[in-house]
Amino acid sequence: MPHRHNPEQNRLLAALHPHELQELLPHLQVVHLKAGEQLAESGERLSHVYFPIDSAISLFYRLENGGSAGVAVIGNEGMFSVAQVLGGAGIPYWATVETSGHVFQVAADRLCEMSKNLTTLCDILLLYAQASLTQIAQTVVCEKHHSLRQQLCQHLLLINDKSLSDDFRLTHEAIANMLGVRRESITEEAGELREQGLIDYNRGHVKVLNRAGLEKQCCECYSVVRDEFTRLLGNER
Structure with a gap:
């Protein structure tokens, strides 16, 4: 991985127990995402999940009339998509890159398998899912x-x-x-x-x-x- 990118630049990875992070590190790859790039369609099951470093991923709901509504913005406080790891597979939103930048990419199946044995990883992802509900709810209020x-x-x-x-x-x-x-x-x-x-x-x-x-x-x-x-x-x- 490039020396200027490290796991502590993503809040979820930084919160892992050191030995669990060491187990995960070999499976992380730094990739660059371009603004406007589409990461997922509604209901799509992803082959990889992303832990943003300095990029932002926006989630939208596409209406039947062709319009769309923003739901949430994901950055270095989280990941896309936590549903892949917690058993929810796809989500009813489509995702695009709002600001160009880097992410840690890991195979979804690999992370799912590792989360069964890495206690803090599973706990952190559940807490992140709860925090994300607050973000989505607050978007409606706003x-x-x-x-x-x-x-x-x-x-x-x-x-x-x-x-x-x-x-x-x-x-x-x-x-x-x-x-x-x-x-x-x-x-x-x-x-x-x-x-x-x-x-x-x-x-x-x-x-x-x-x-x-x-x-x-x-x-x-x-x-x-x-x-x-x-x-x-x-x-x-």
């Missing part, structure tokens, strides 16, 4: 009760966390797809944030200039999800 500005700030903070950088590639179109709004609406709101000196963006790149300012304009949903992940999985290293 869409119903909070403004587009608040949702945009929350999304930028999430991607900032998962990218391991204040400068990341993220298009207005990708944000609009996730939040279920017109791209023009995102461009307008992002312009306001840039005028306030909170972010800058150019040619599909976003740079966070004032994270504290973004957090002030964000709704409580960001901290609710963050605190639940901390409660269940411990502090980030």
Whole structure:
């Protein structure tokens, strides 16, 4: 594996007992995912699962009328898809890469088999599944009760966390797809944030200039999800 990537860059892998991590390491491969790449269709059983390092994977539900709705964003706090390991096989969502970056890839069957004998791995995956339910539930709350500005700030903070950088590639179109709004609406709101000196963006790149300012304009949903992940999985290293 490239020296600049290590398991502690993914929260689930970092939480493993050292001897269990050593057993898993030979089966992990670092791969690069490109923004826009589709990882899974609804109901598809994956041959591999992914532990993100500095990329973000978005889950969507595709409506019968052709529209779609964002469900969750997965980054270095988790994995895609935990259902493969816990016996659920496919999930009713399709997954795409929202921001380019690296992941640890491992064969799904191999991880399933190892989880039967690695106690902390099984426990951690169950706790992660519980935390993920909070994220999905909070997404519903946010869409119903909070403004587009608040949702945009929350999304930028999430991607900032998962990218391991204040400068990341993220298009207005990708944000609009996730939040279920017109791209023009995102461009307008992002312009306001840039005028306030909170972010800058150019040619599909976003740079966070004032994270504290973004957090002030964000709704409580960001901290609710963050605190639940901390409660269940411990502090980030």
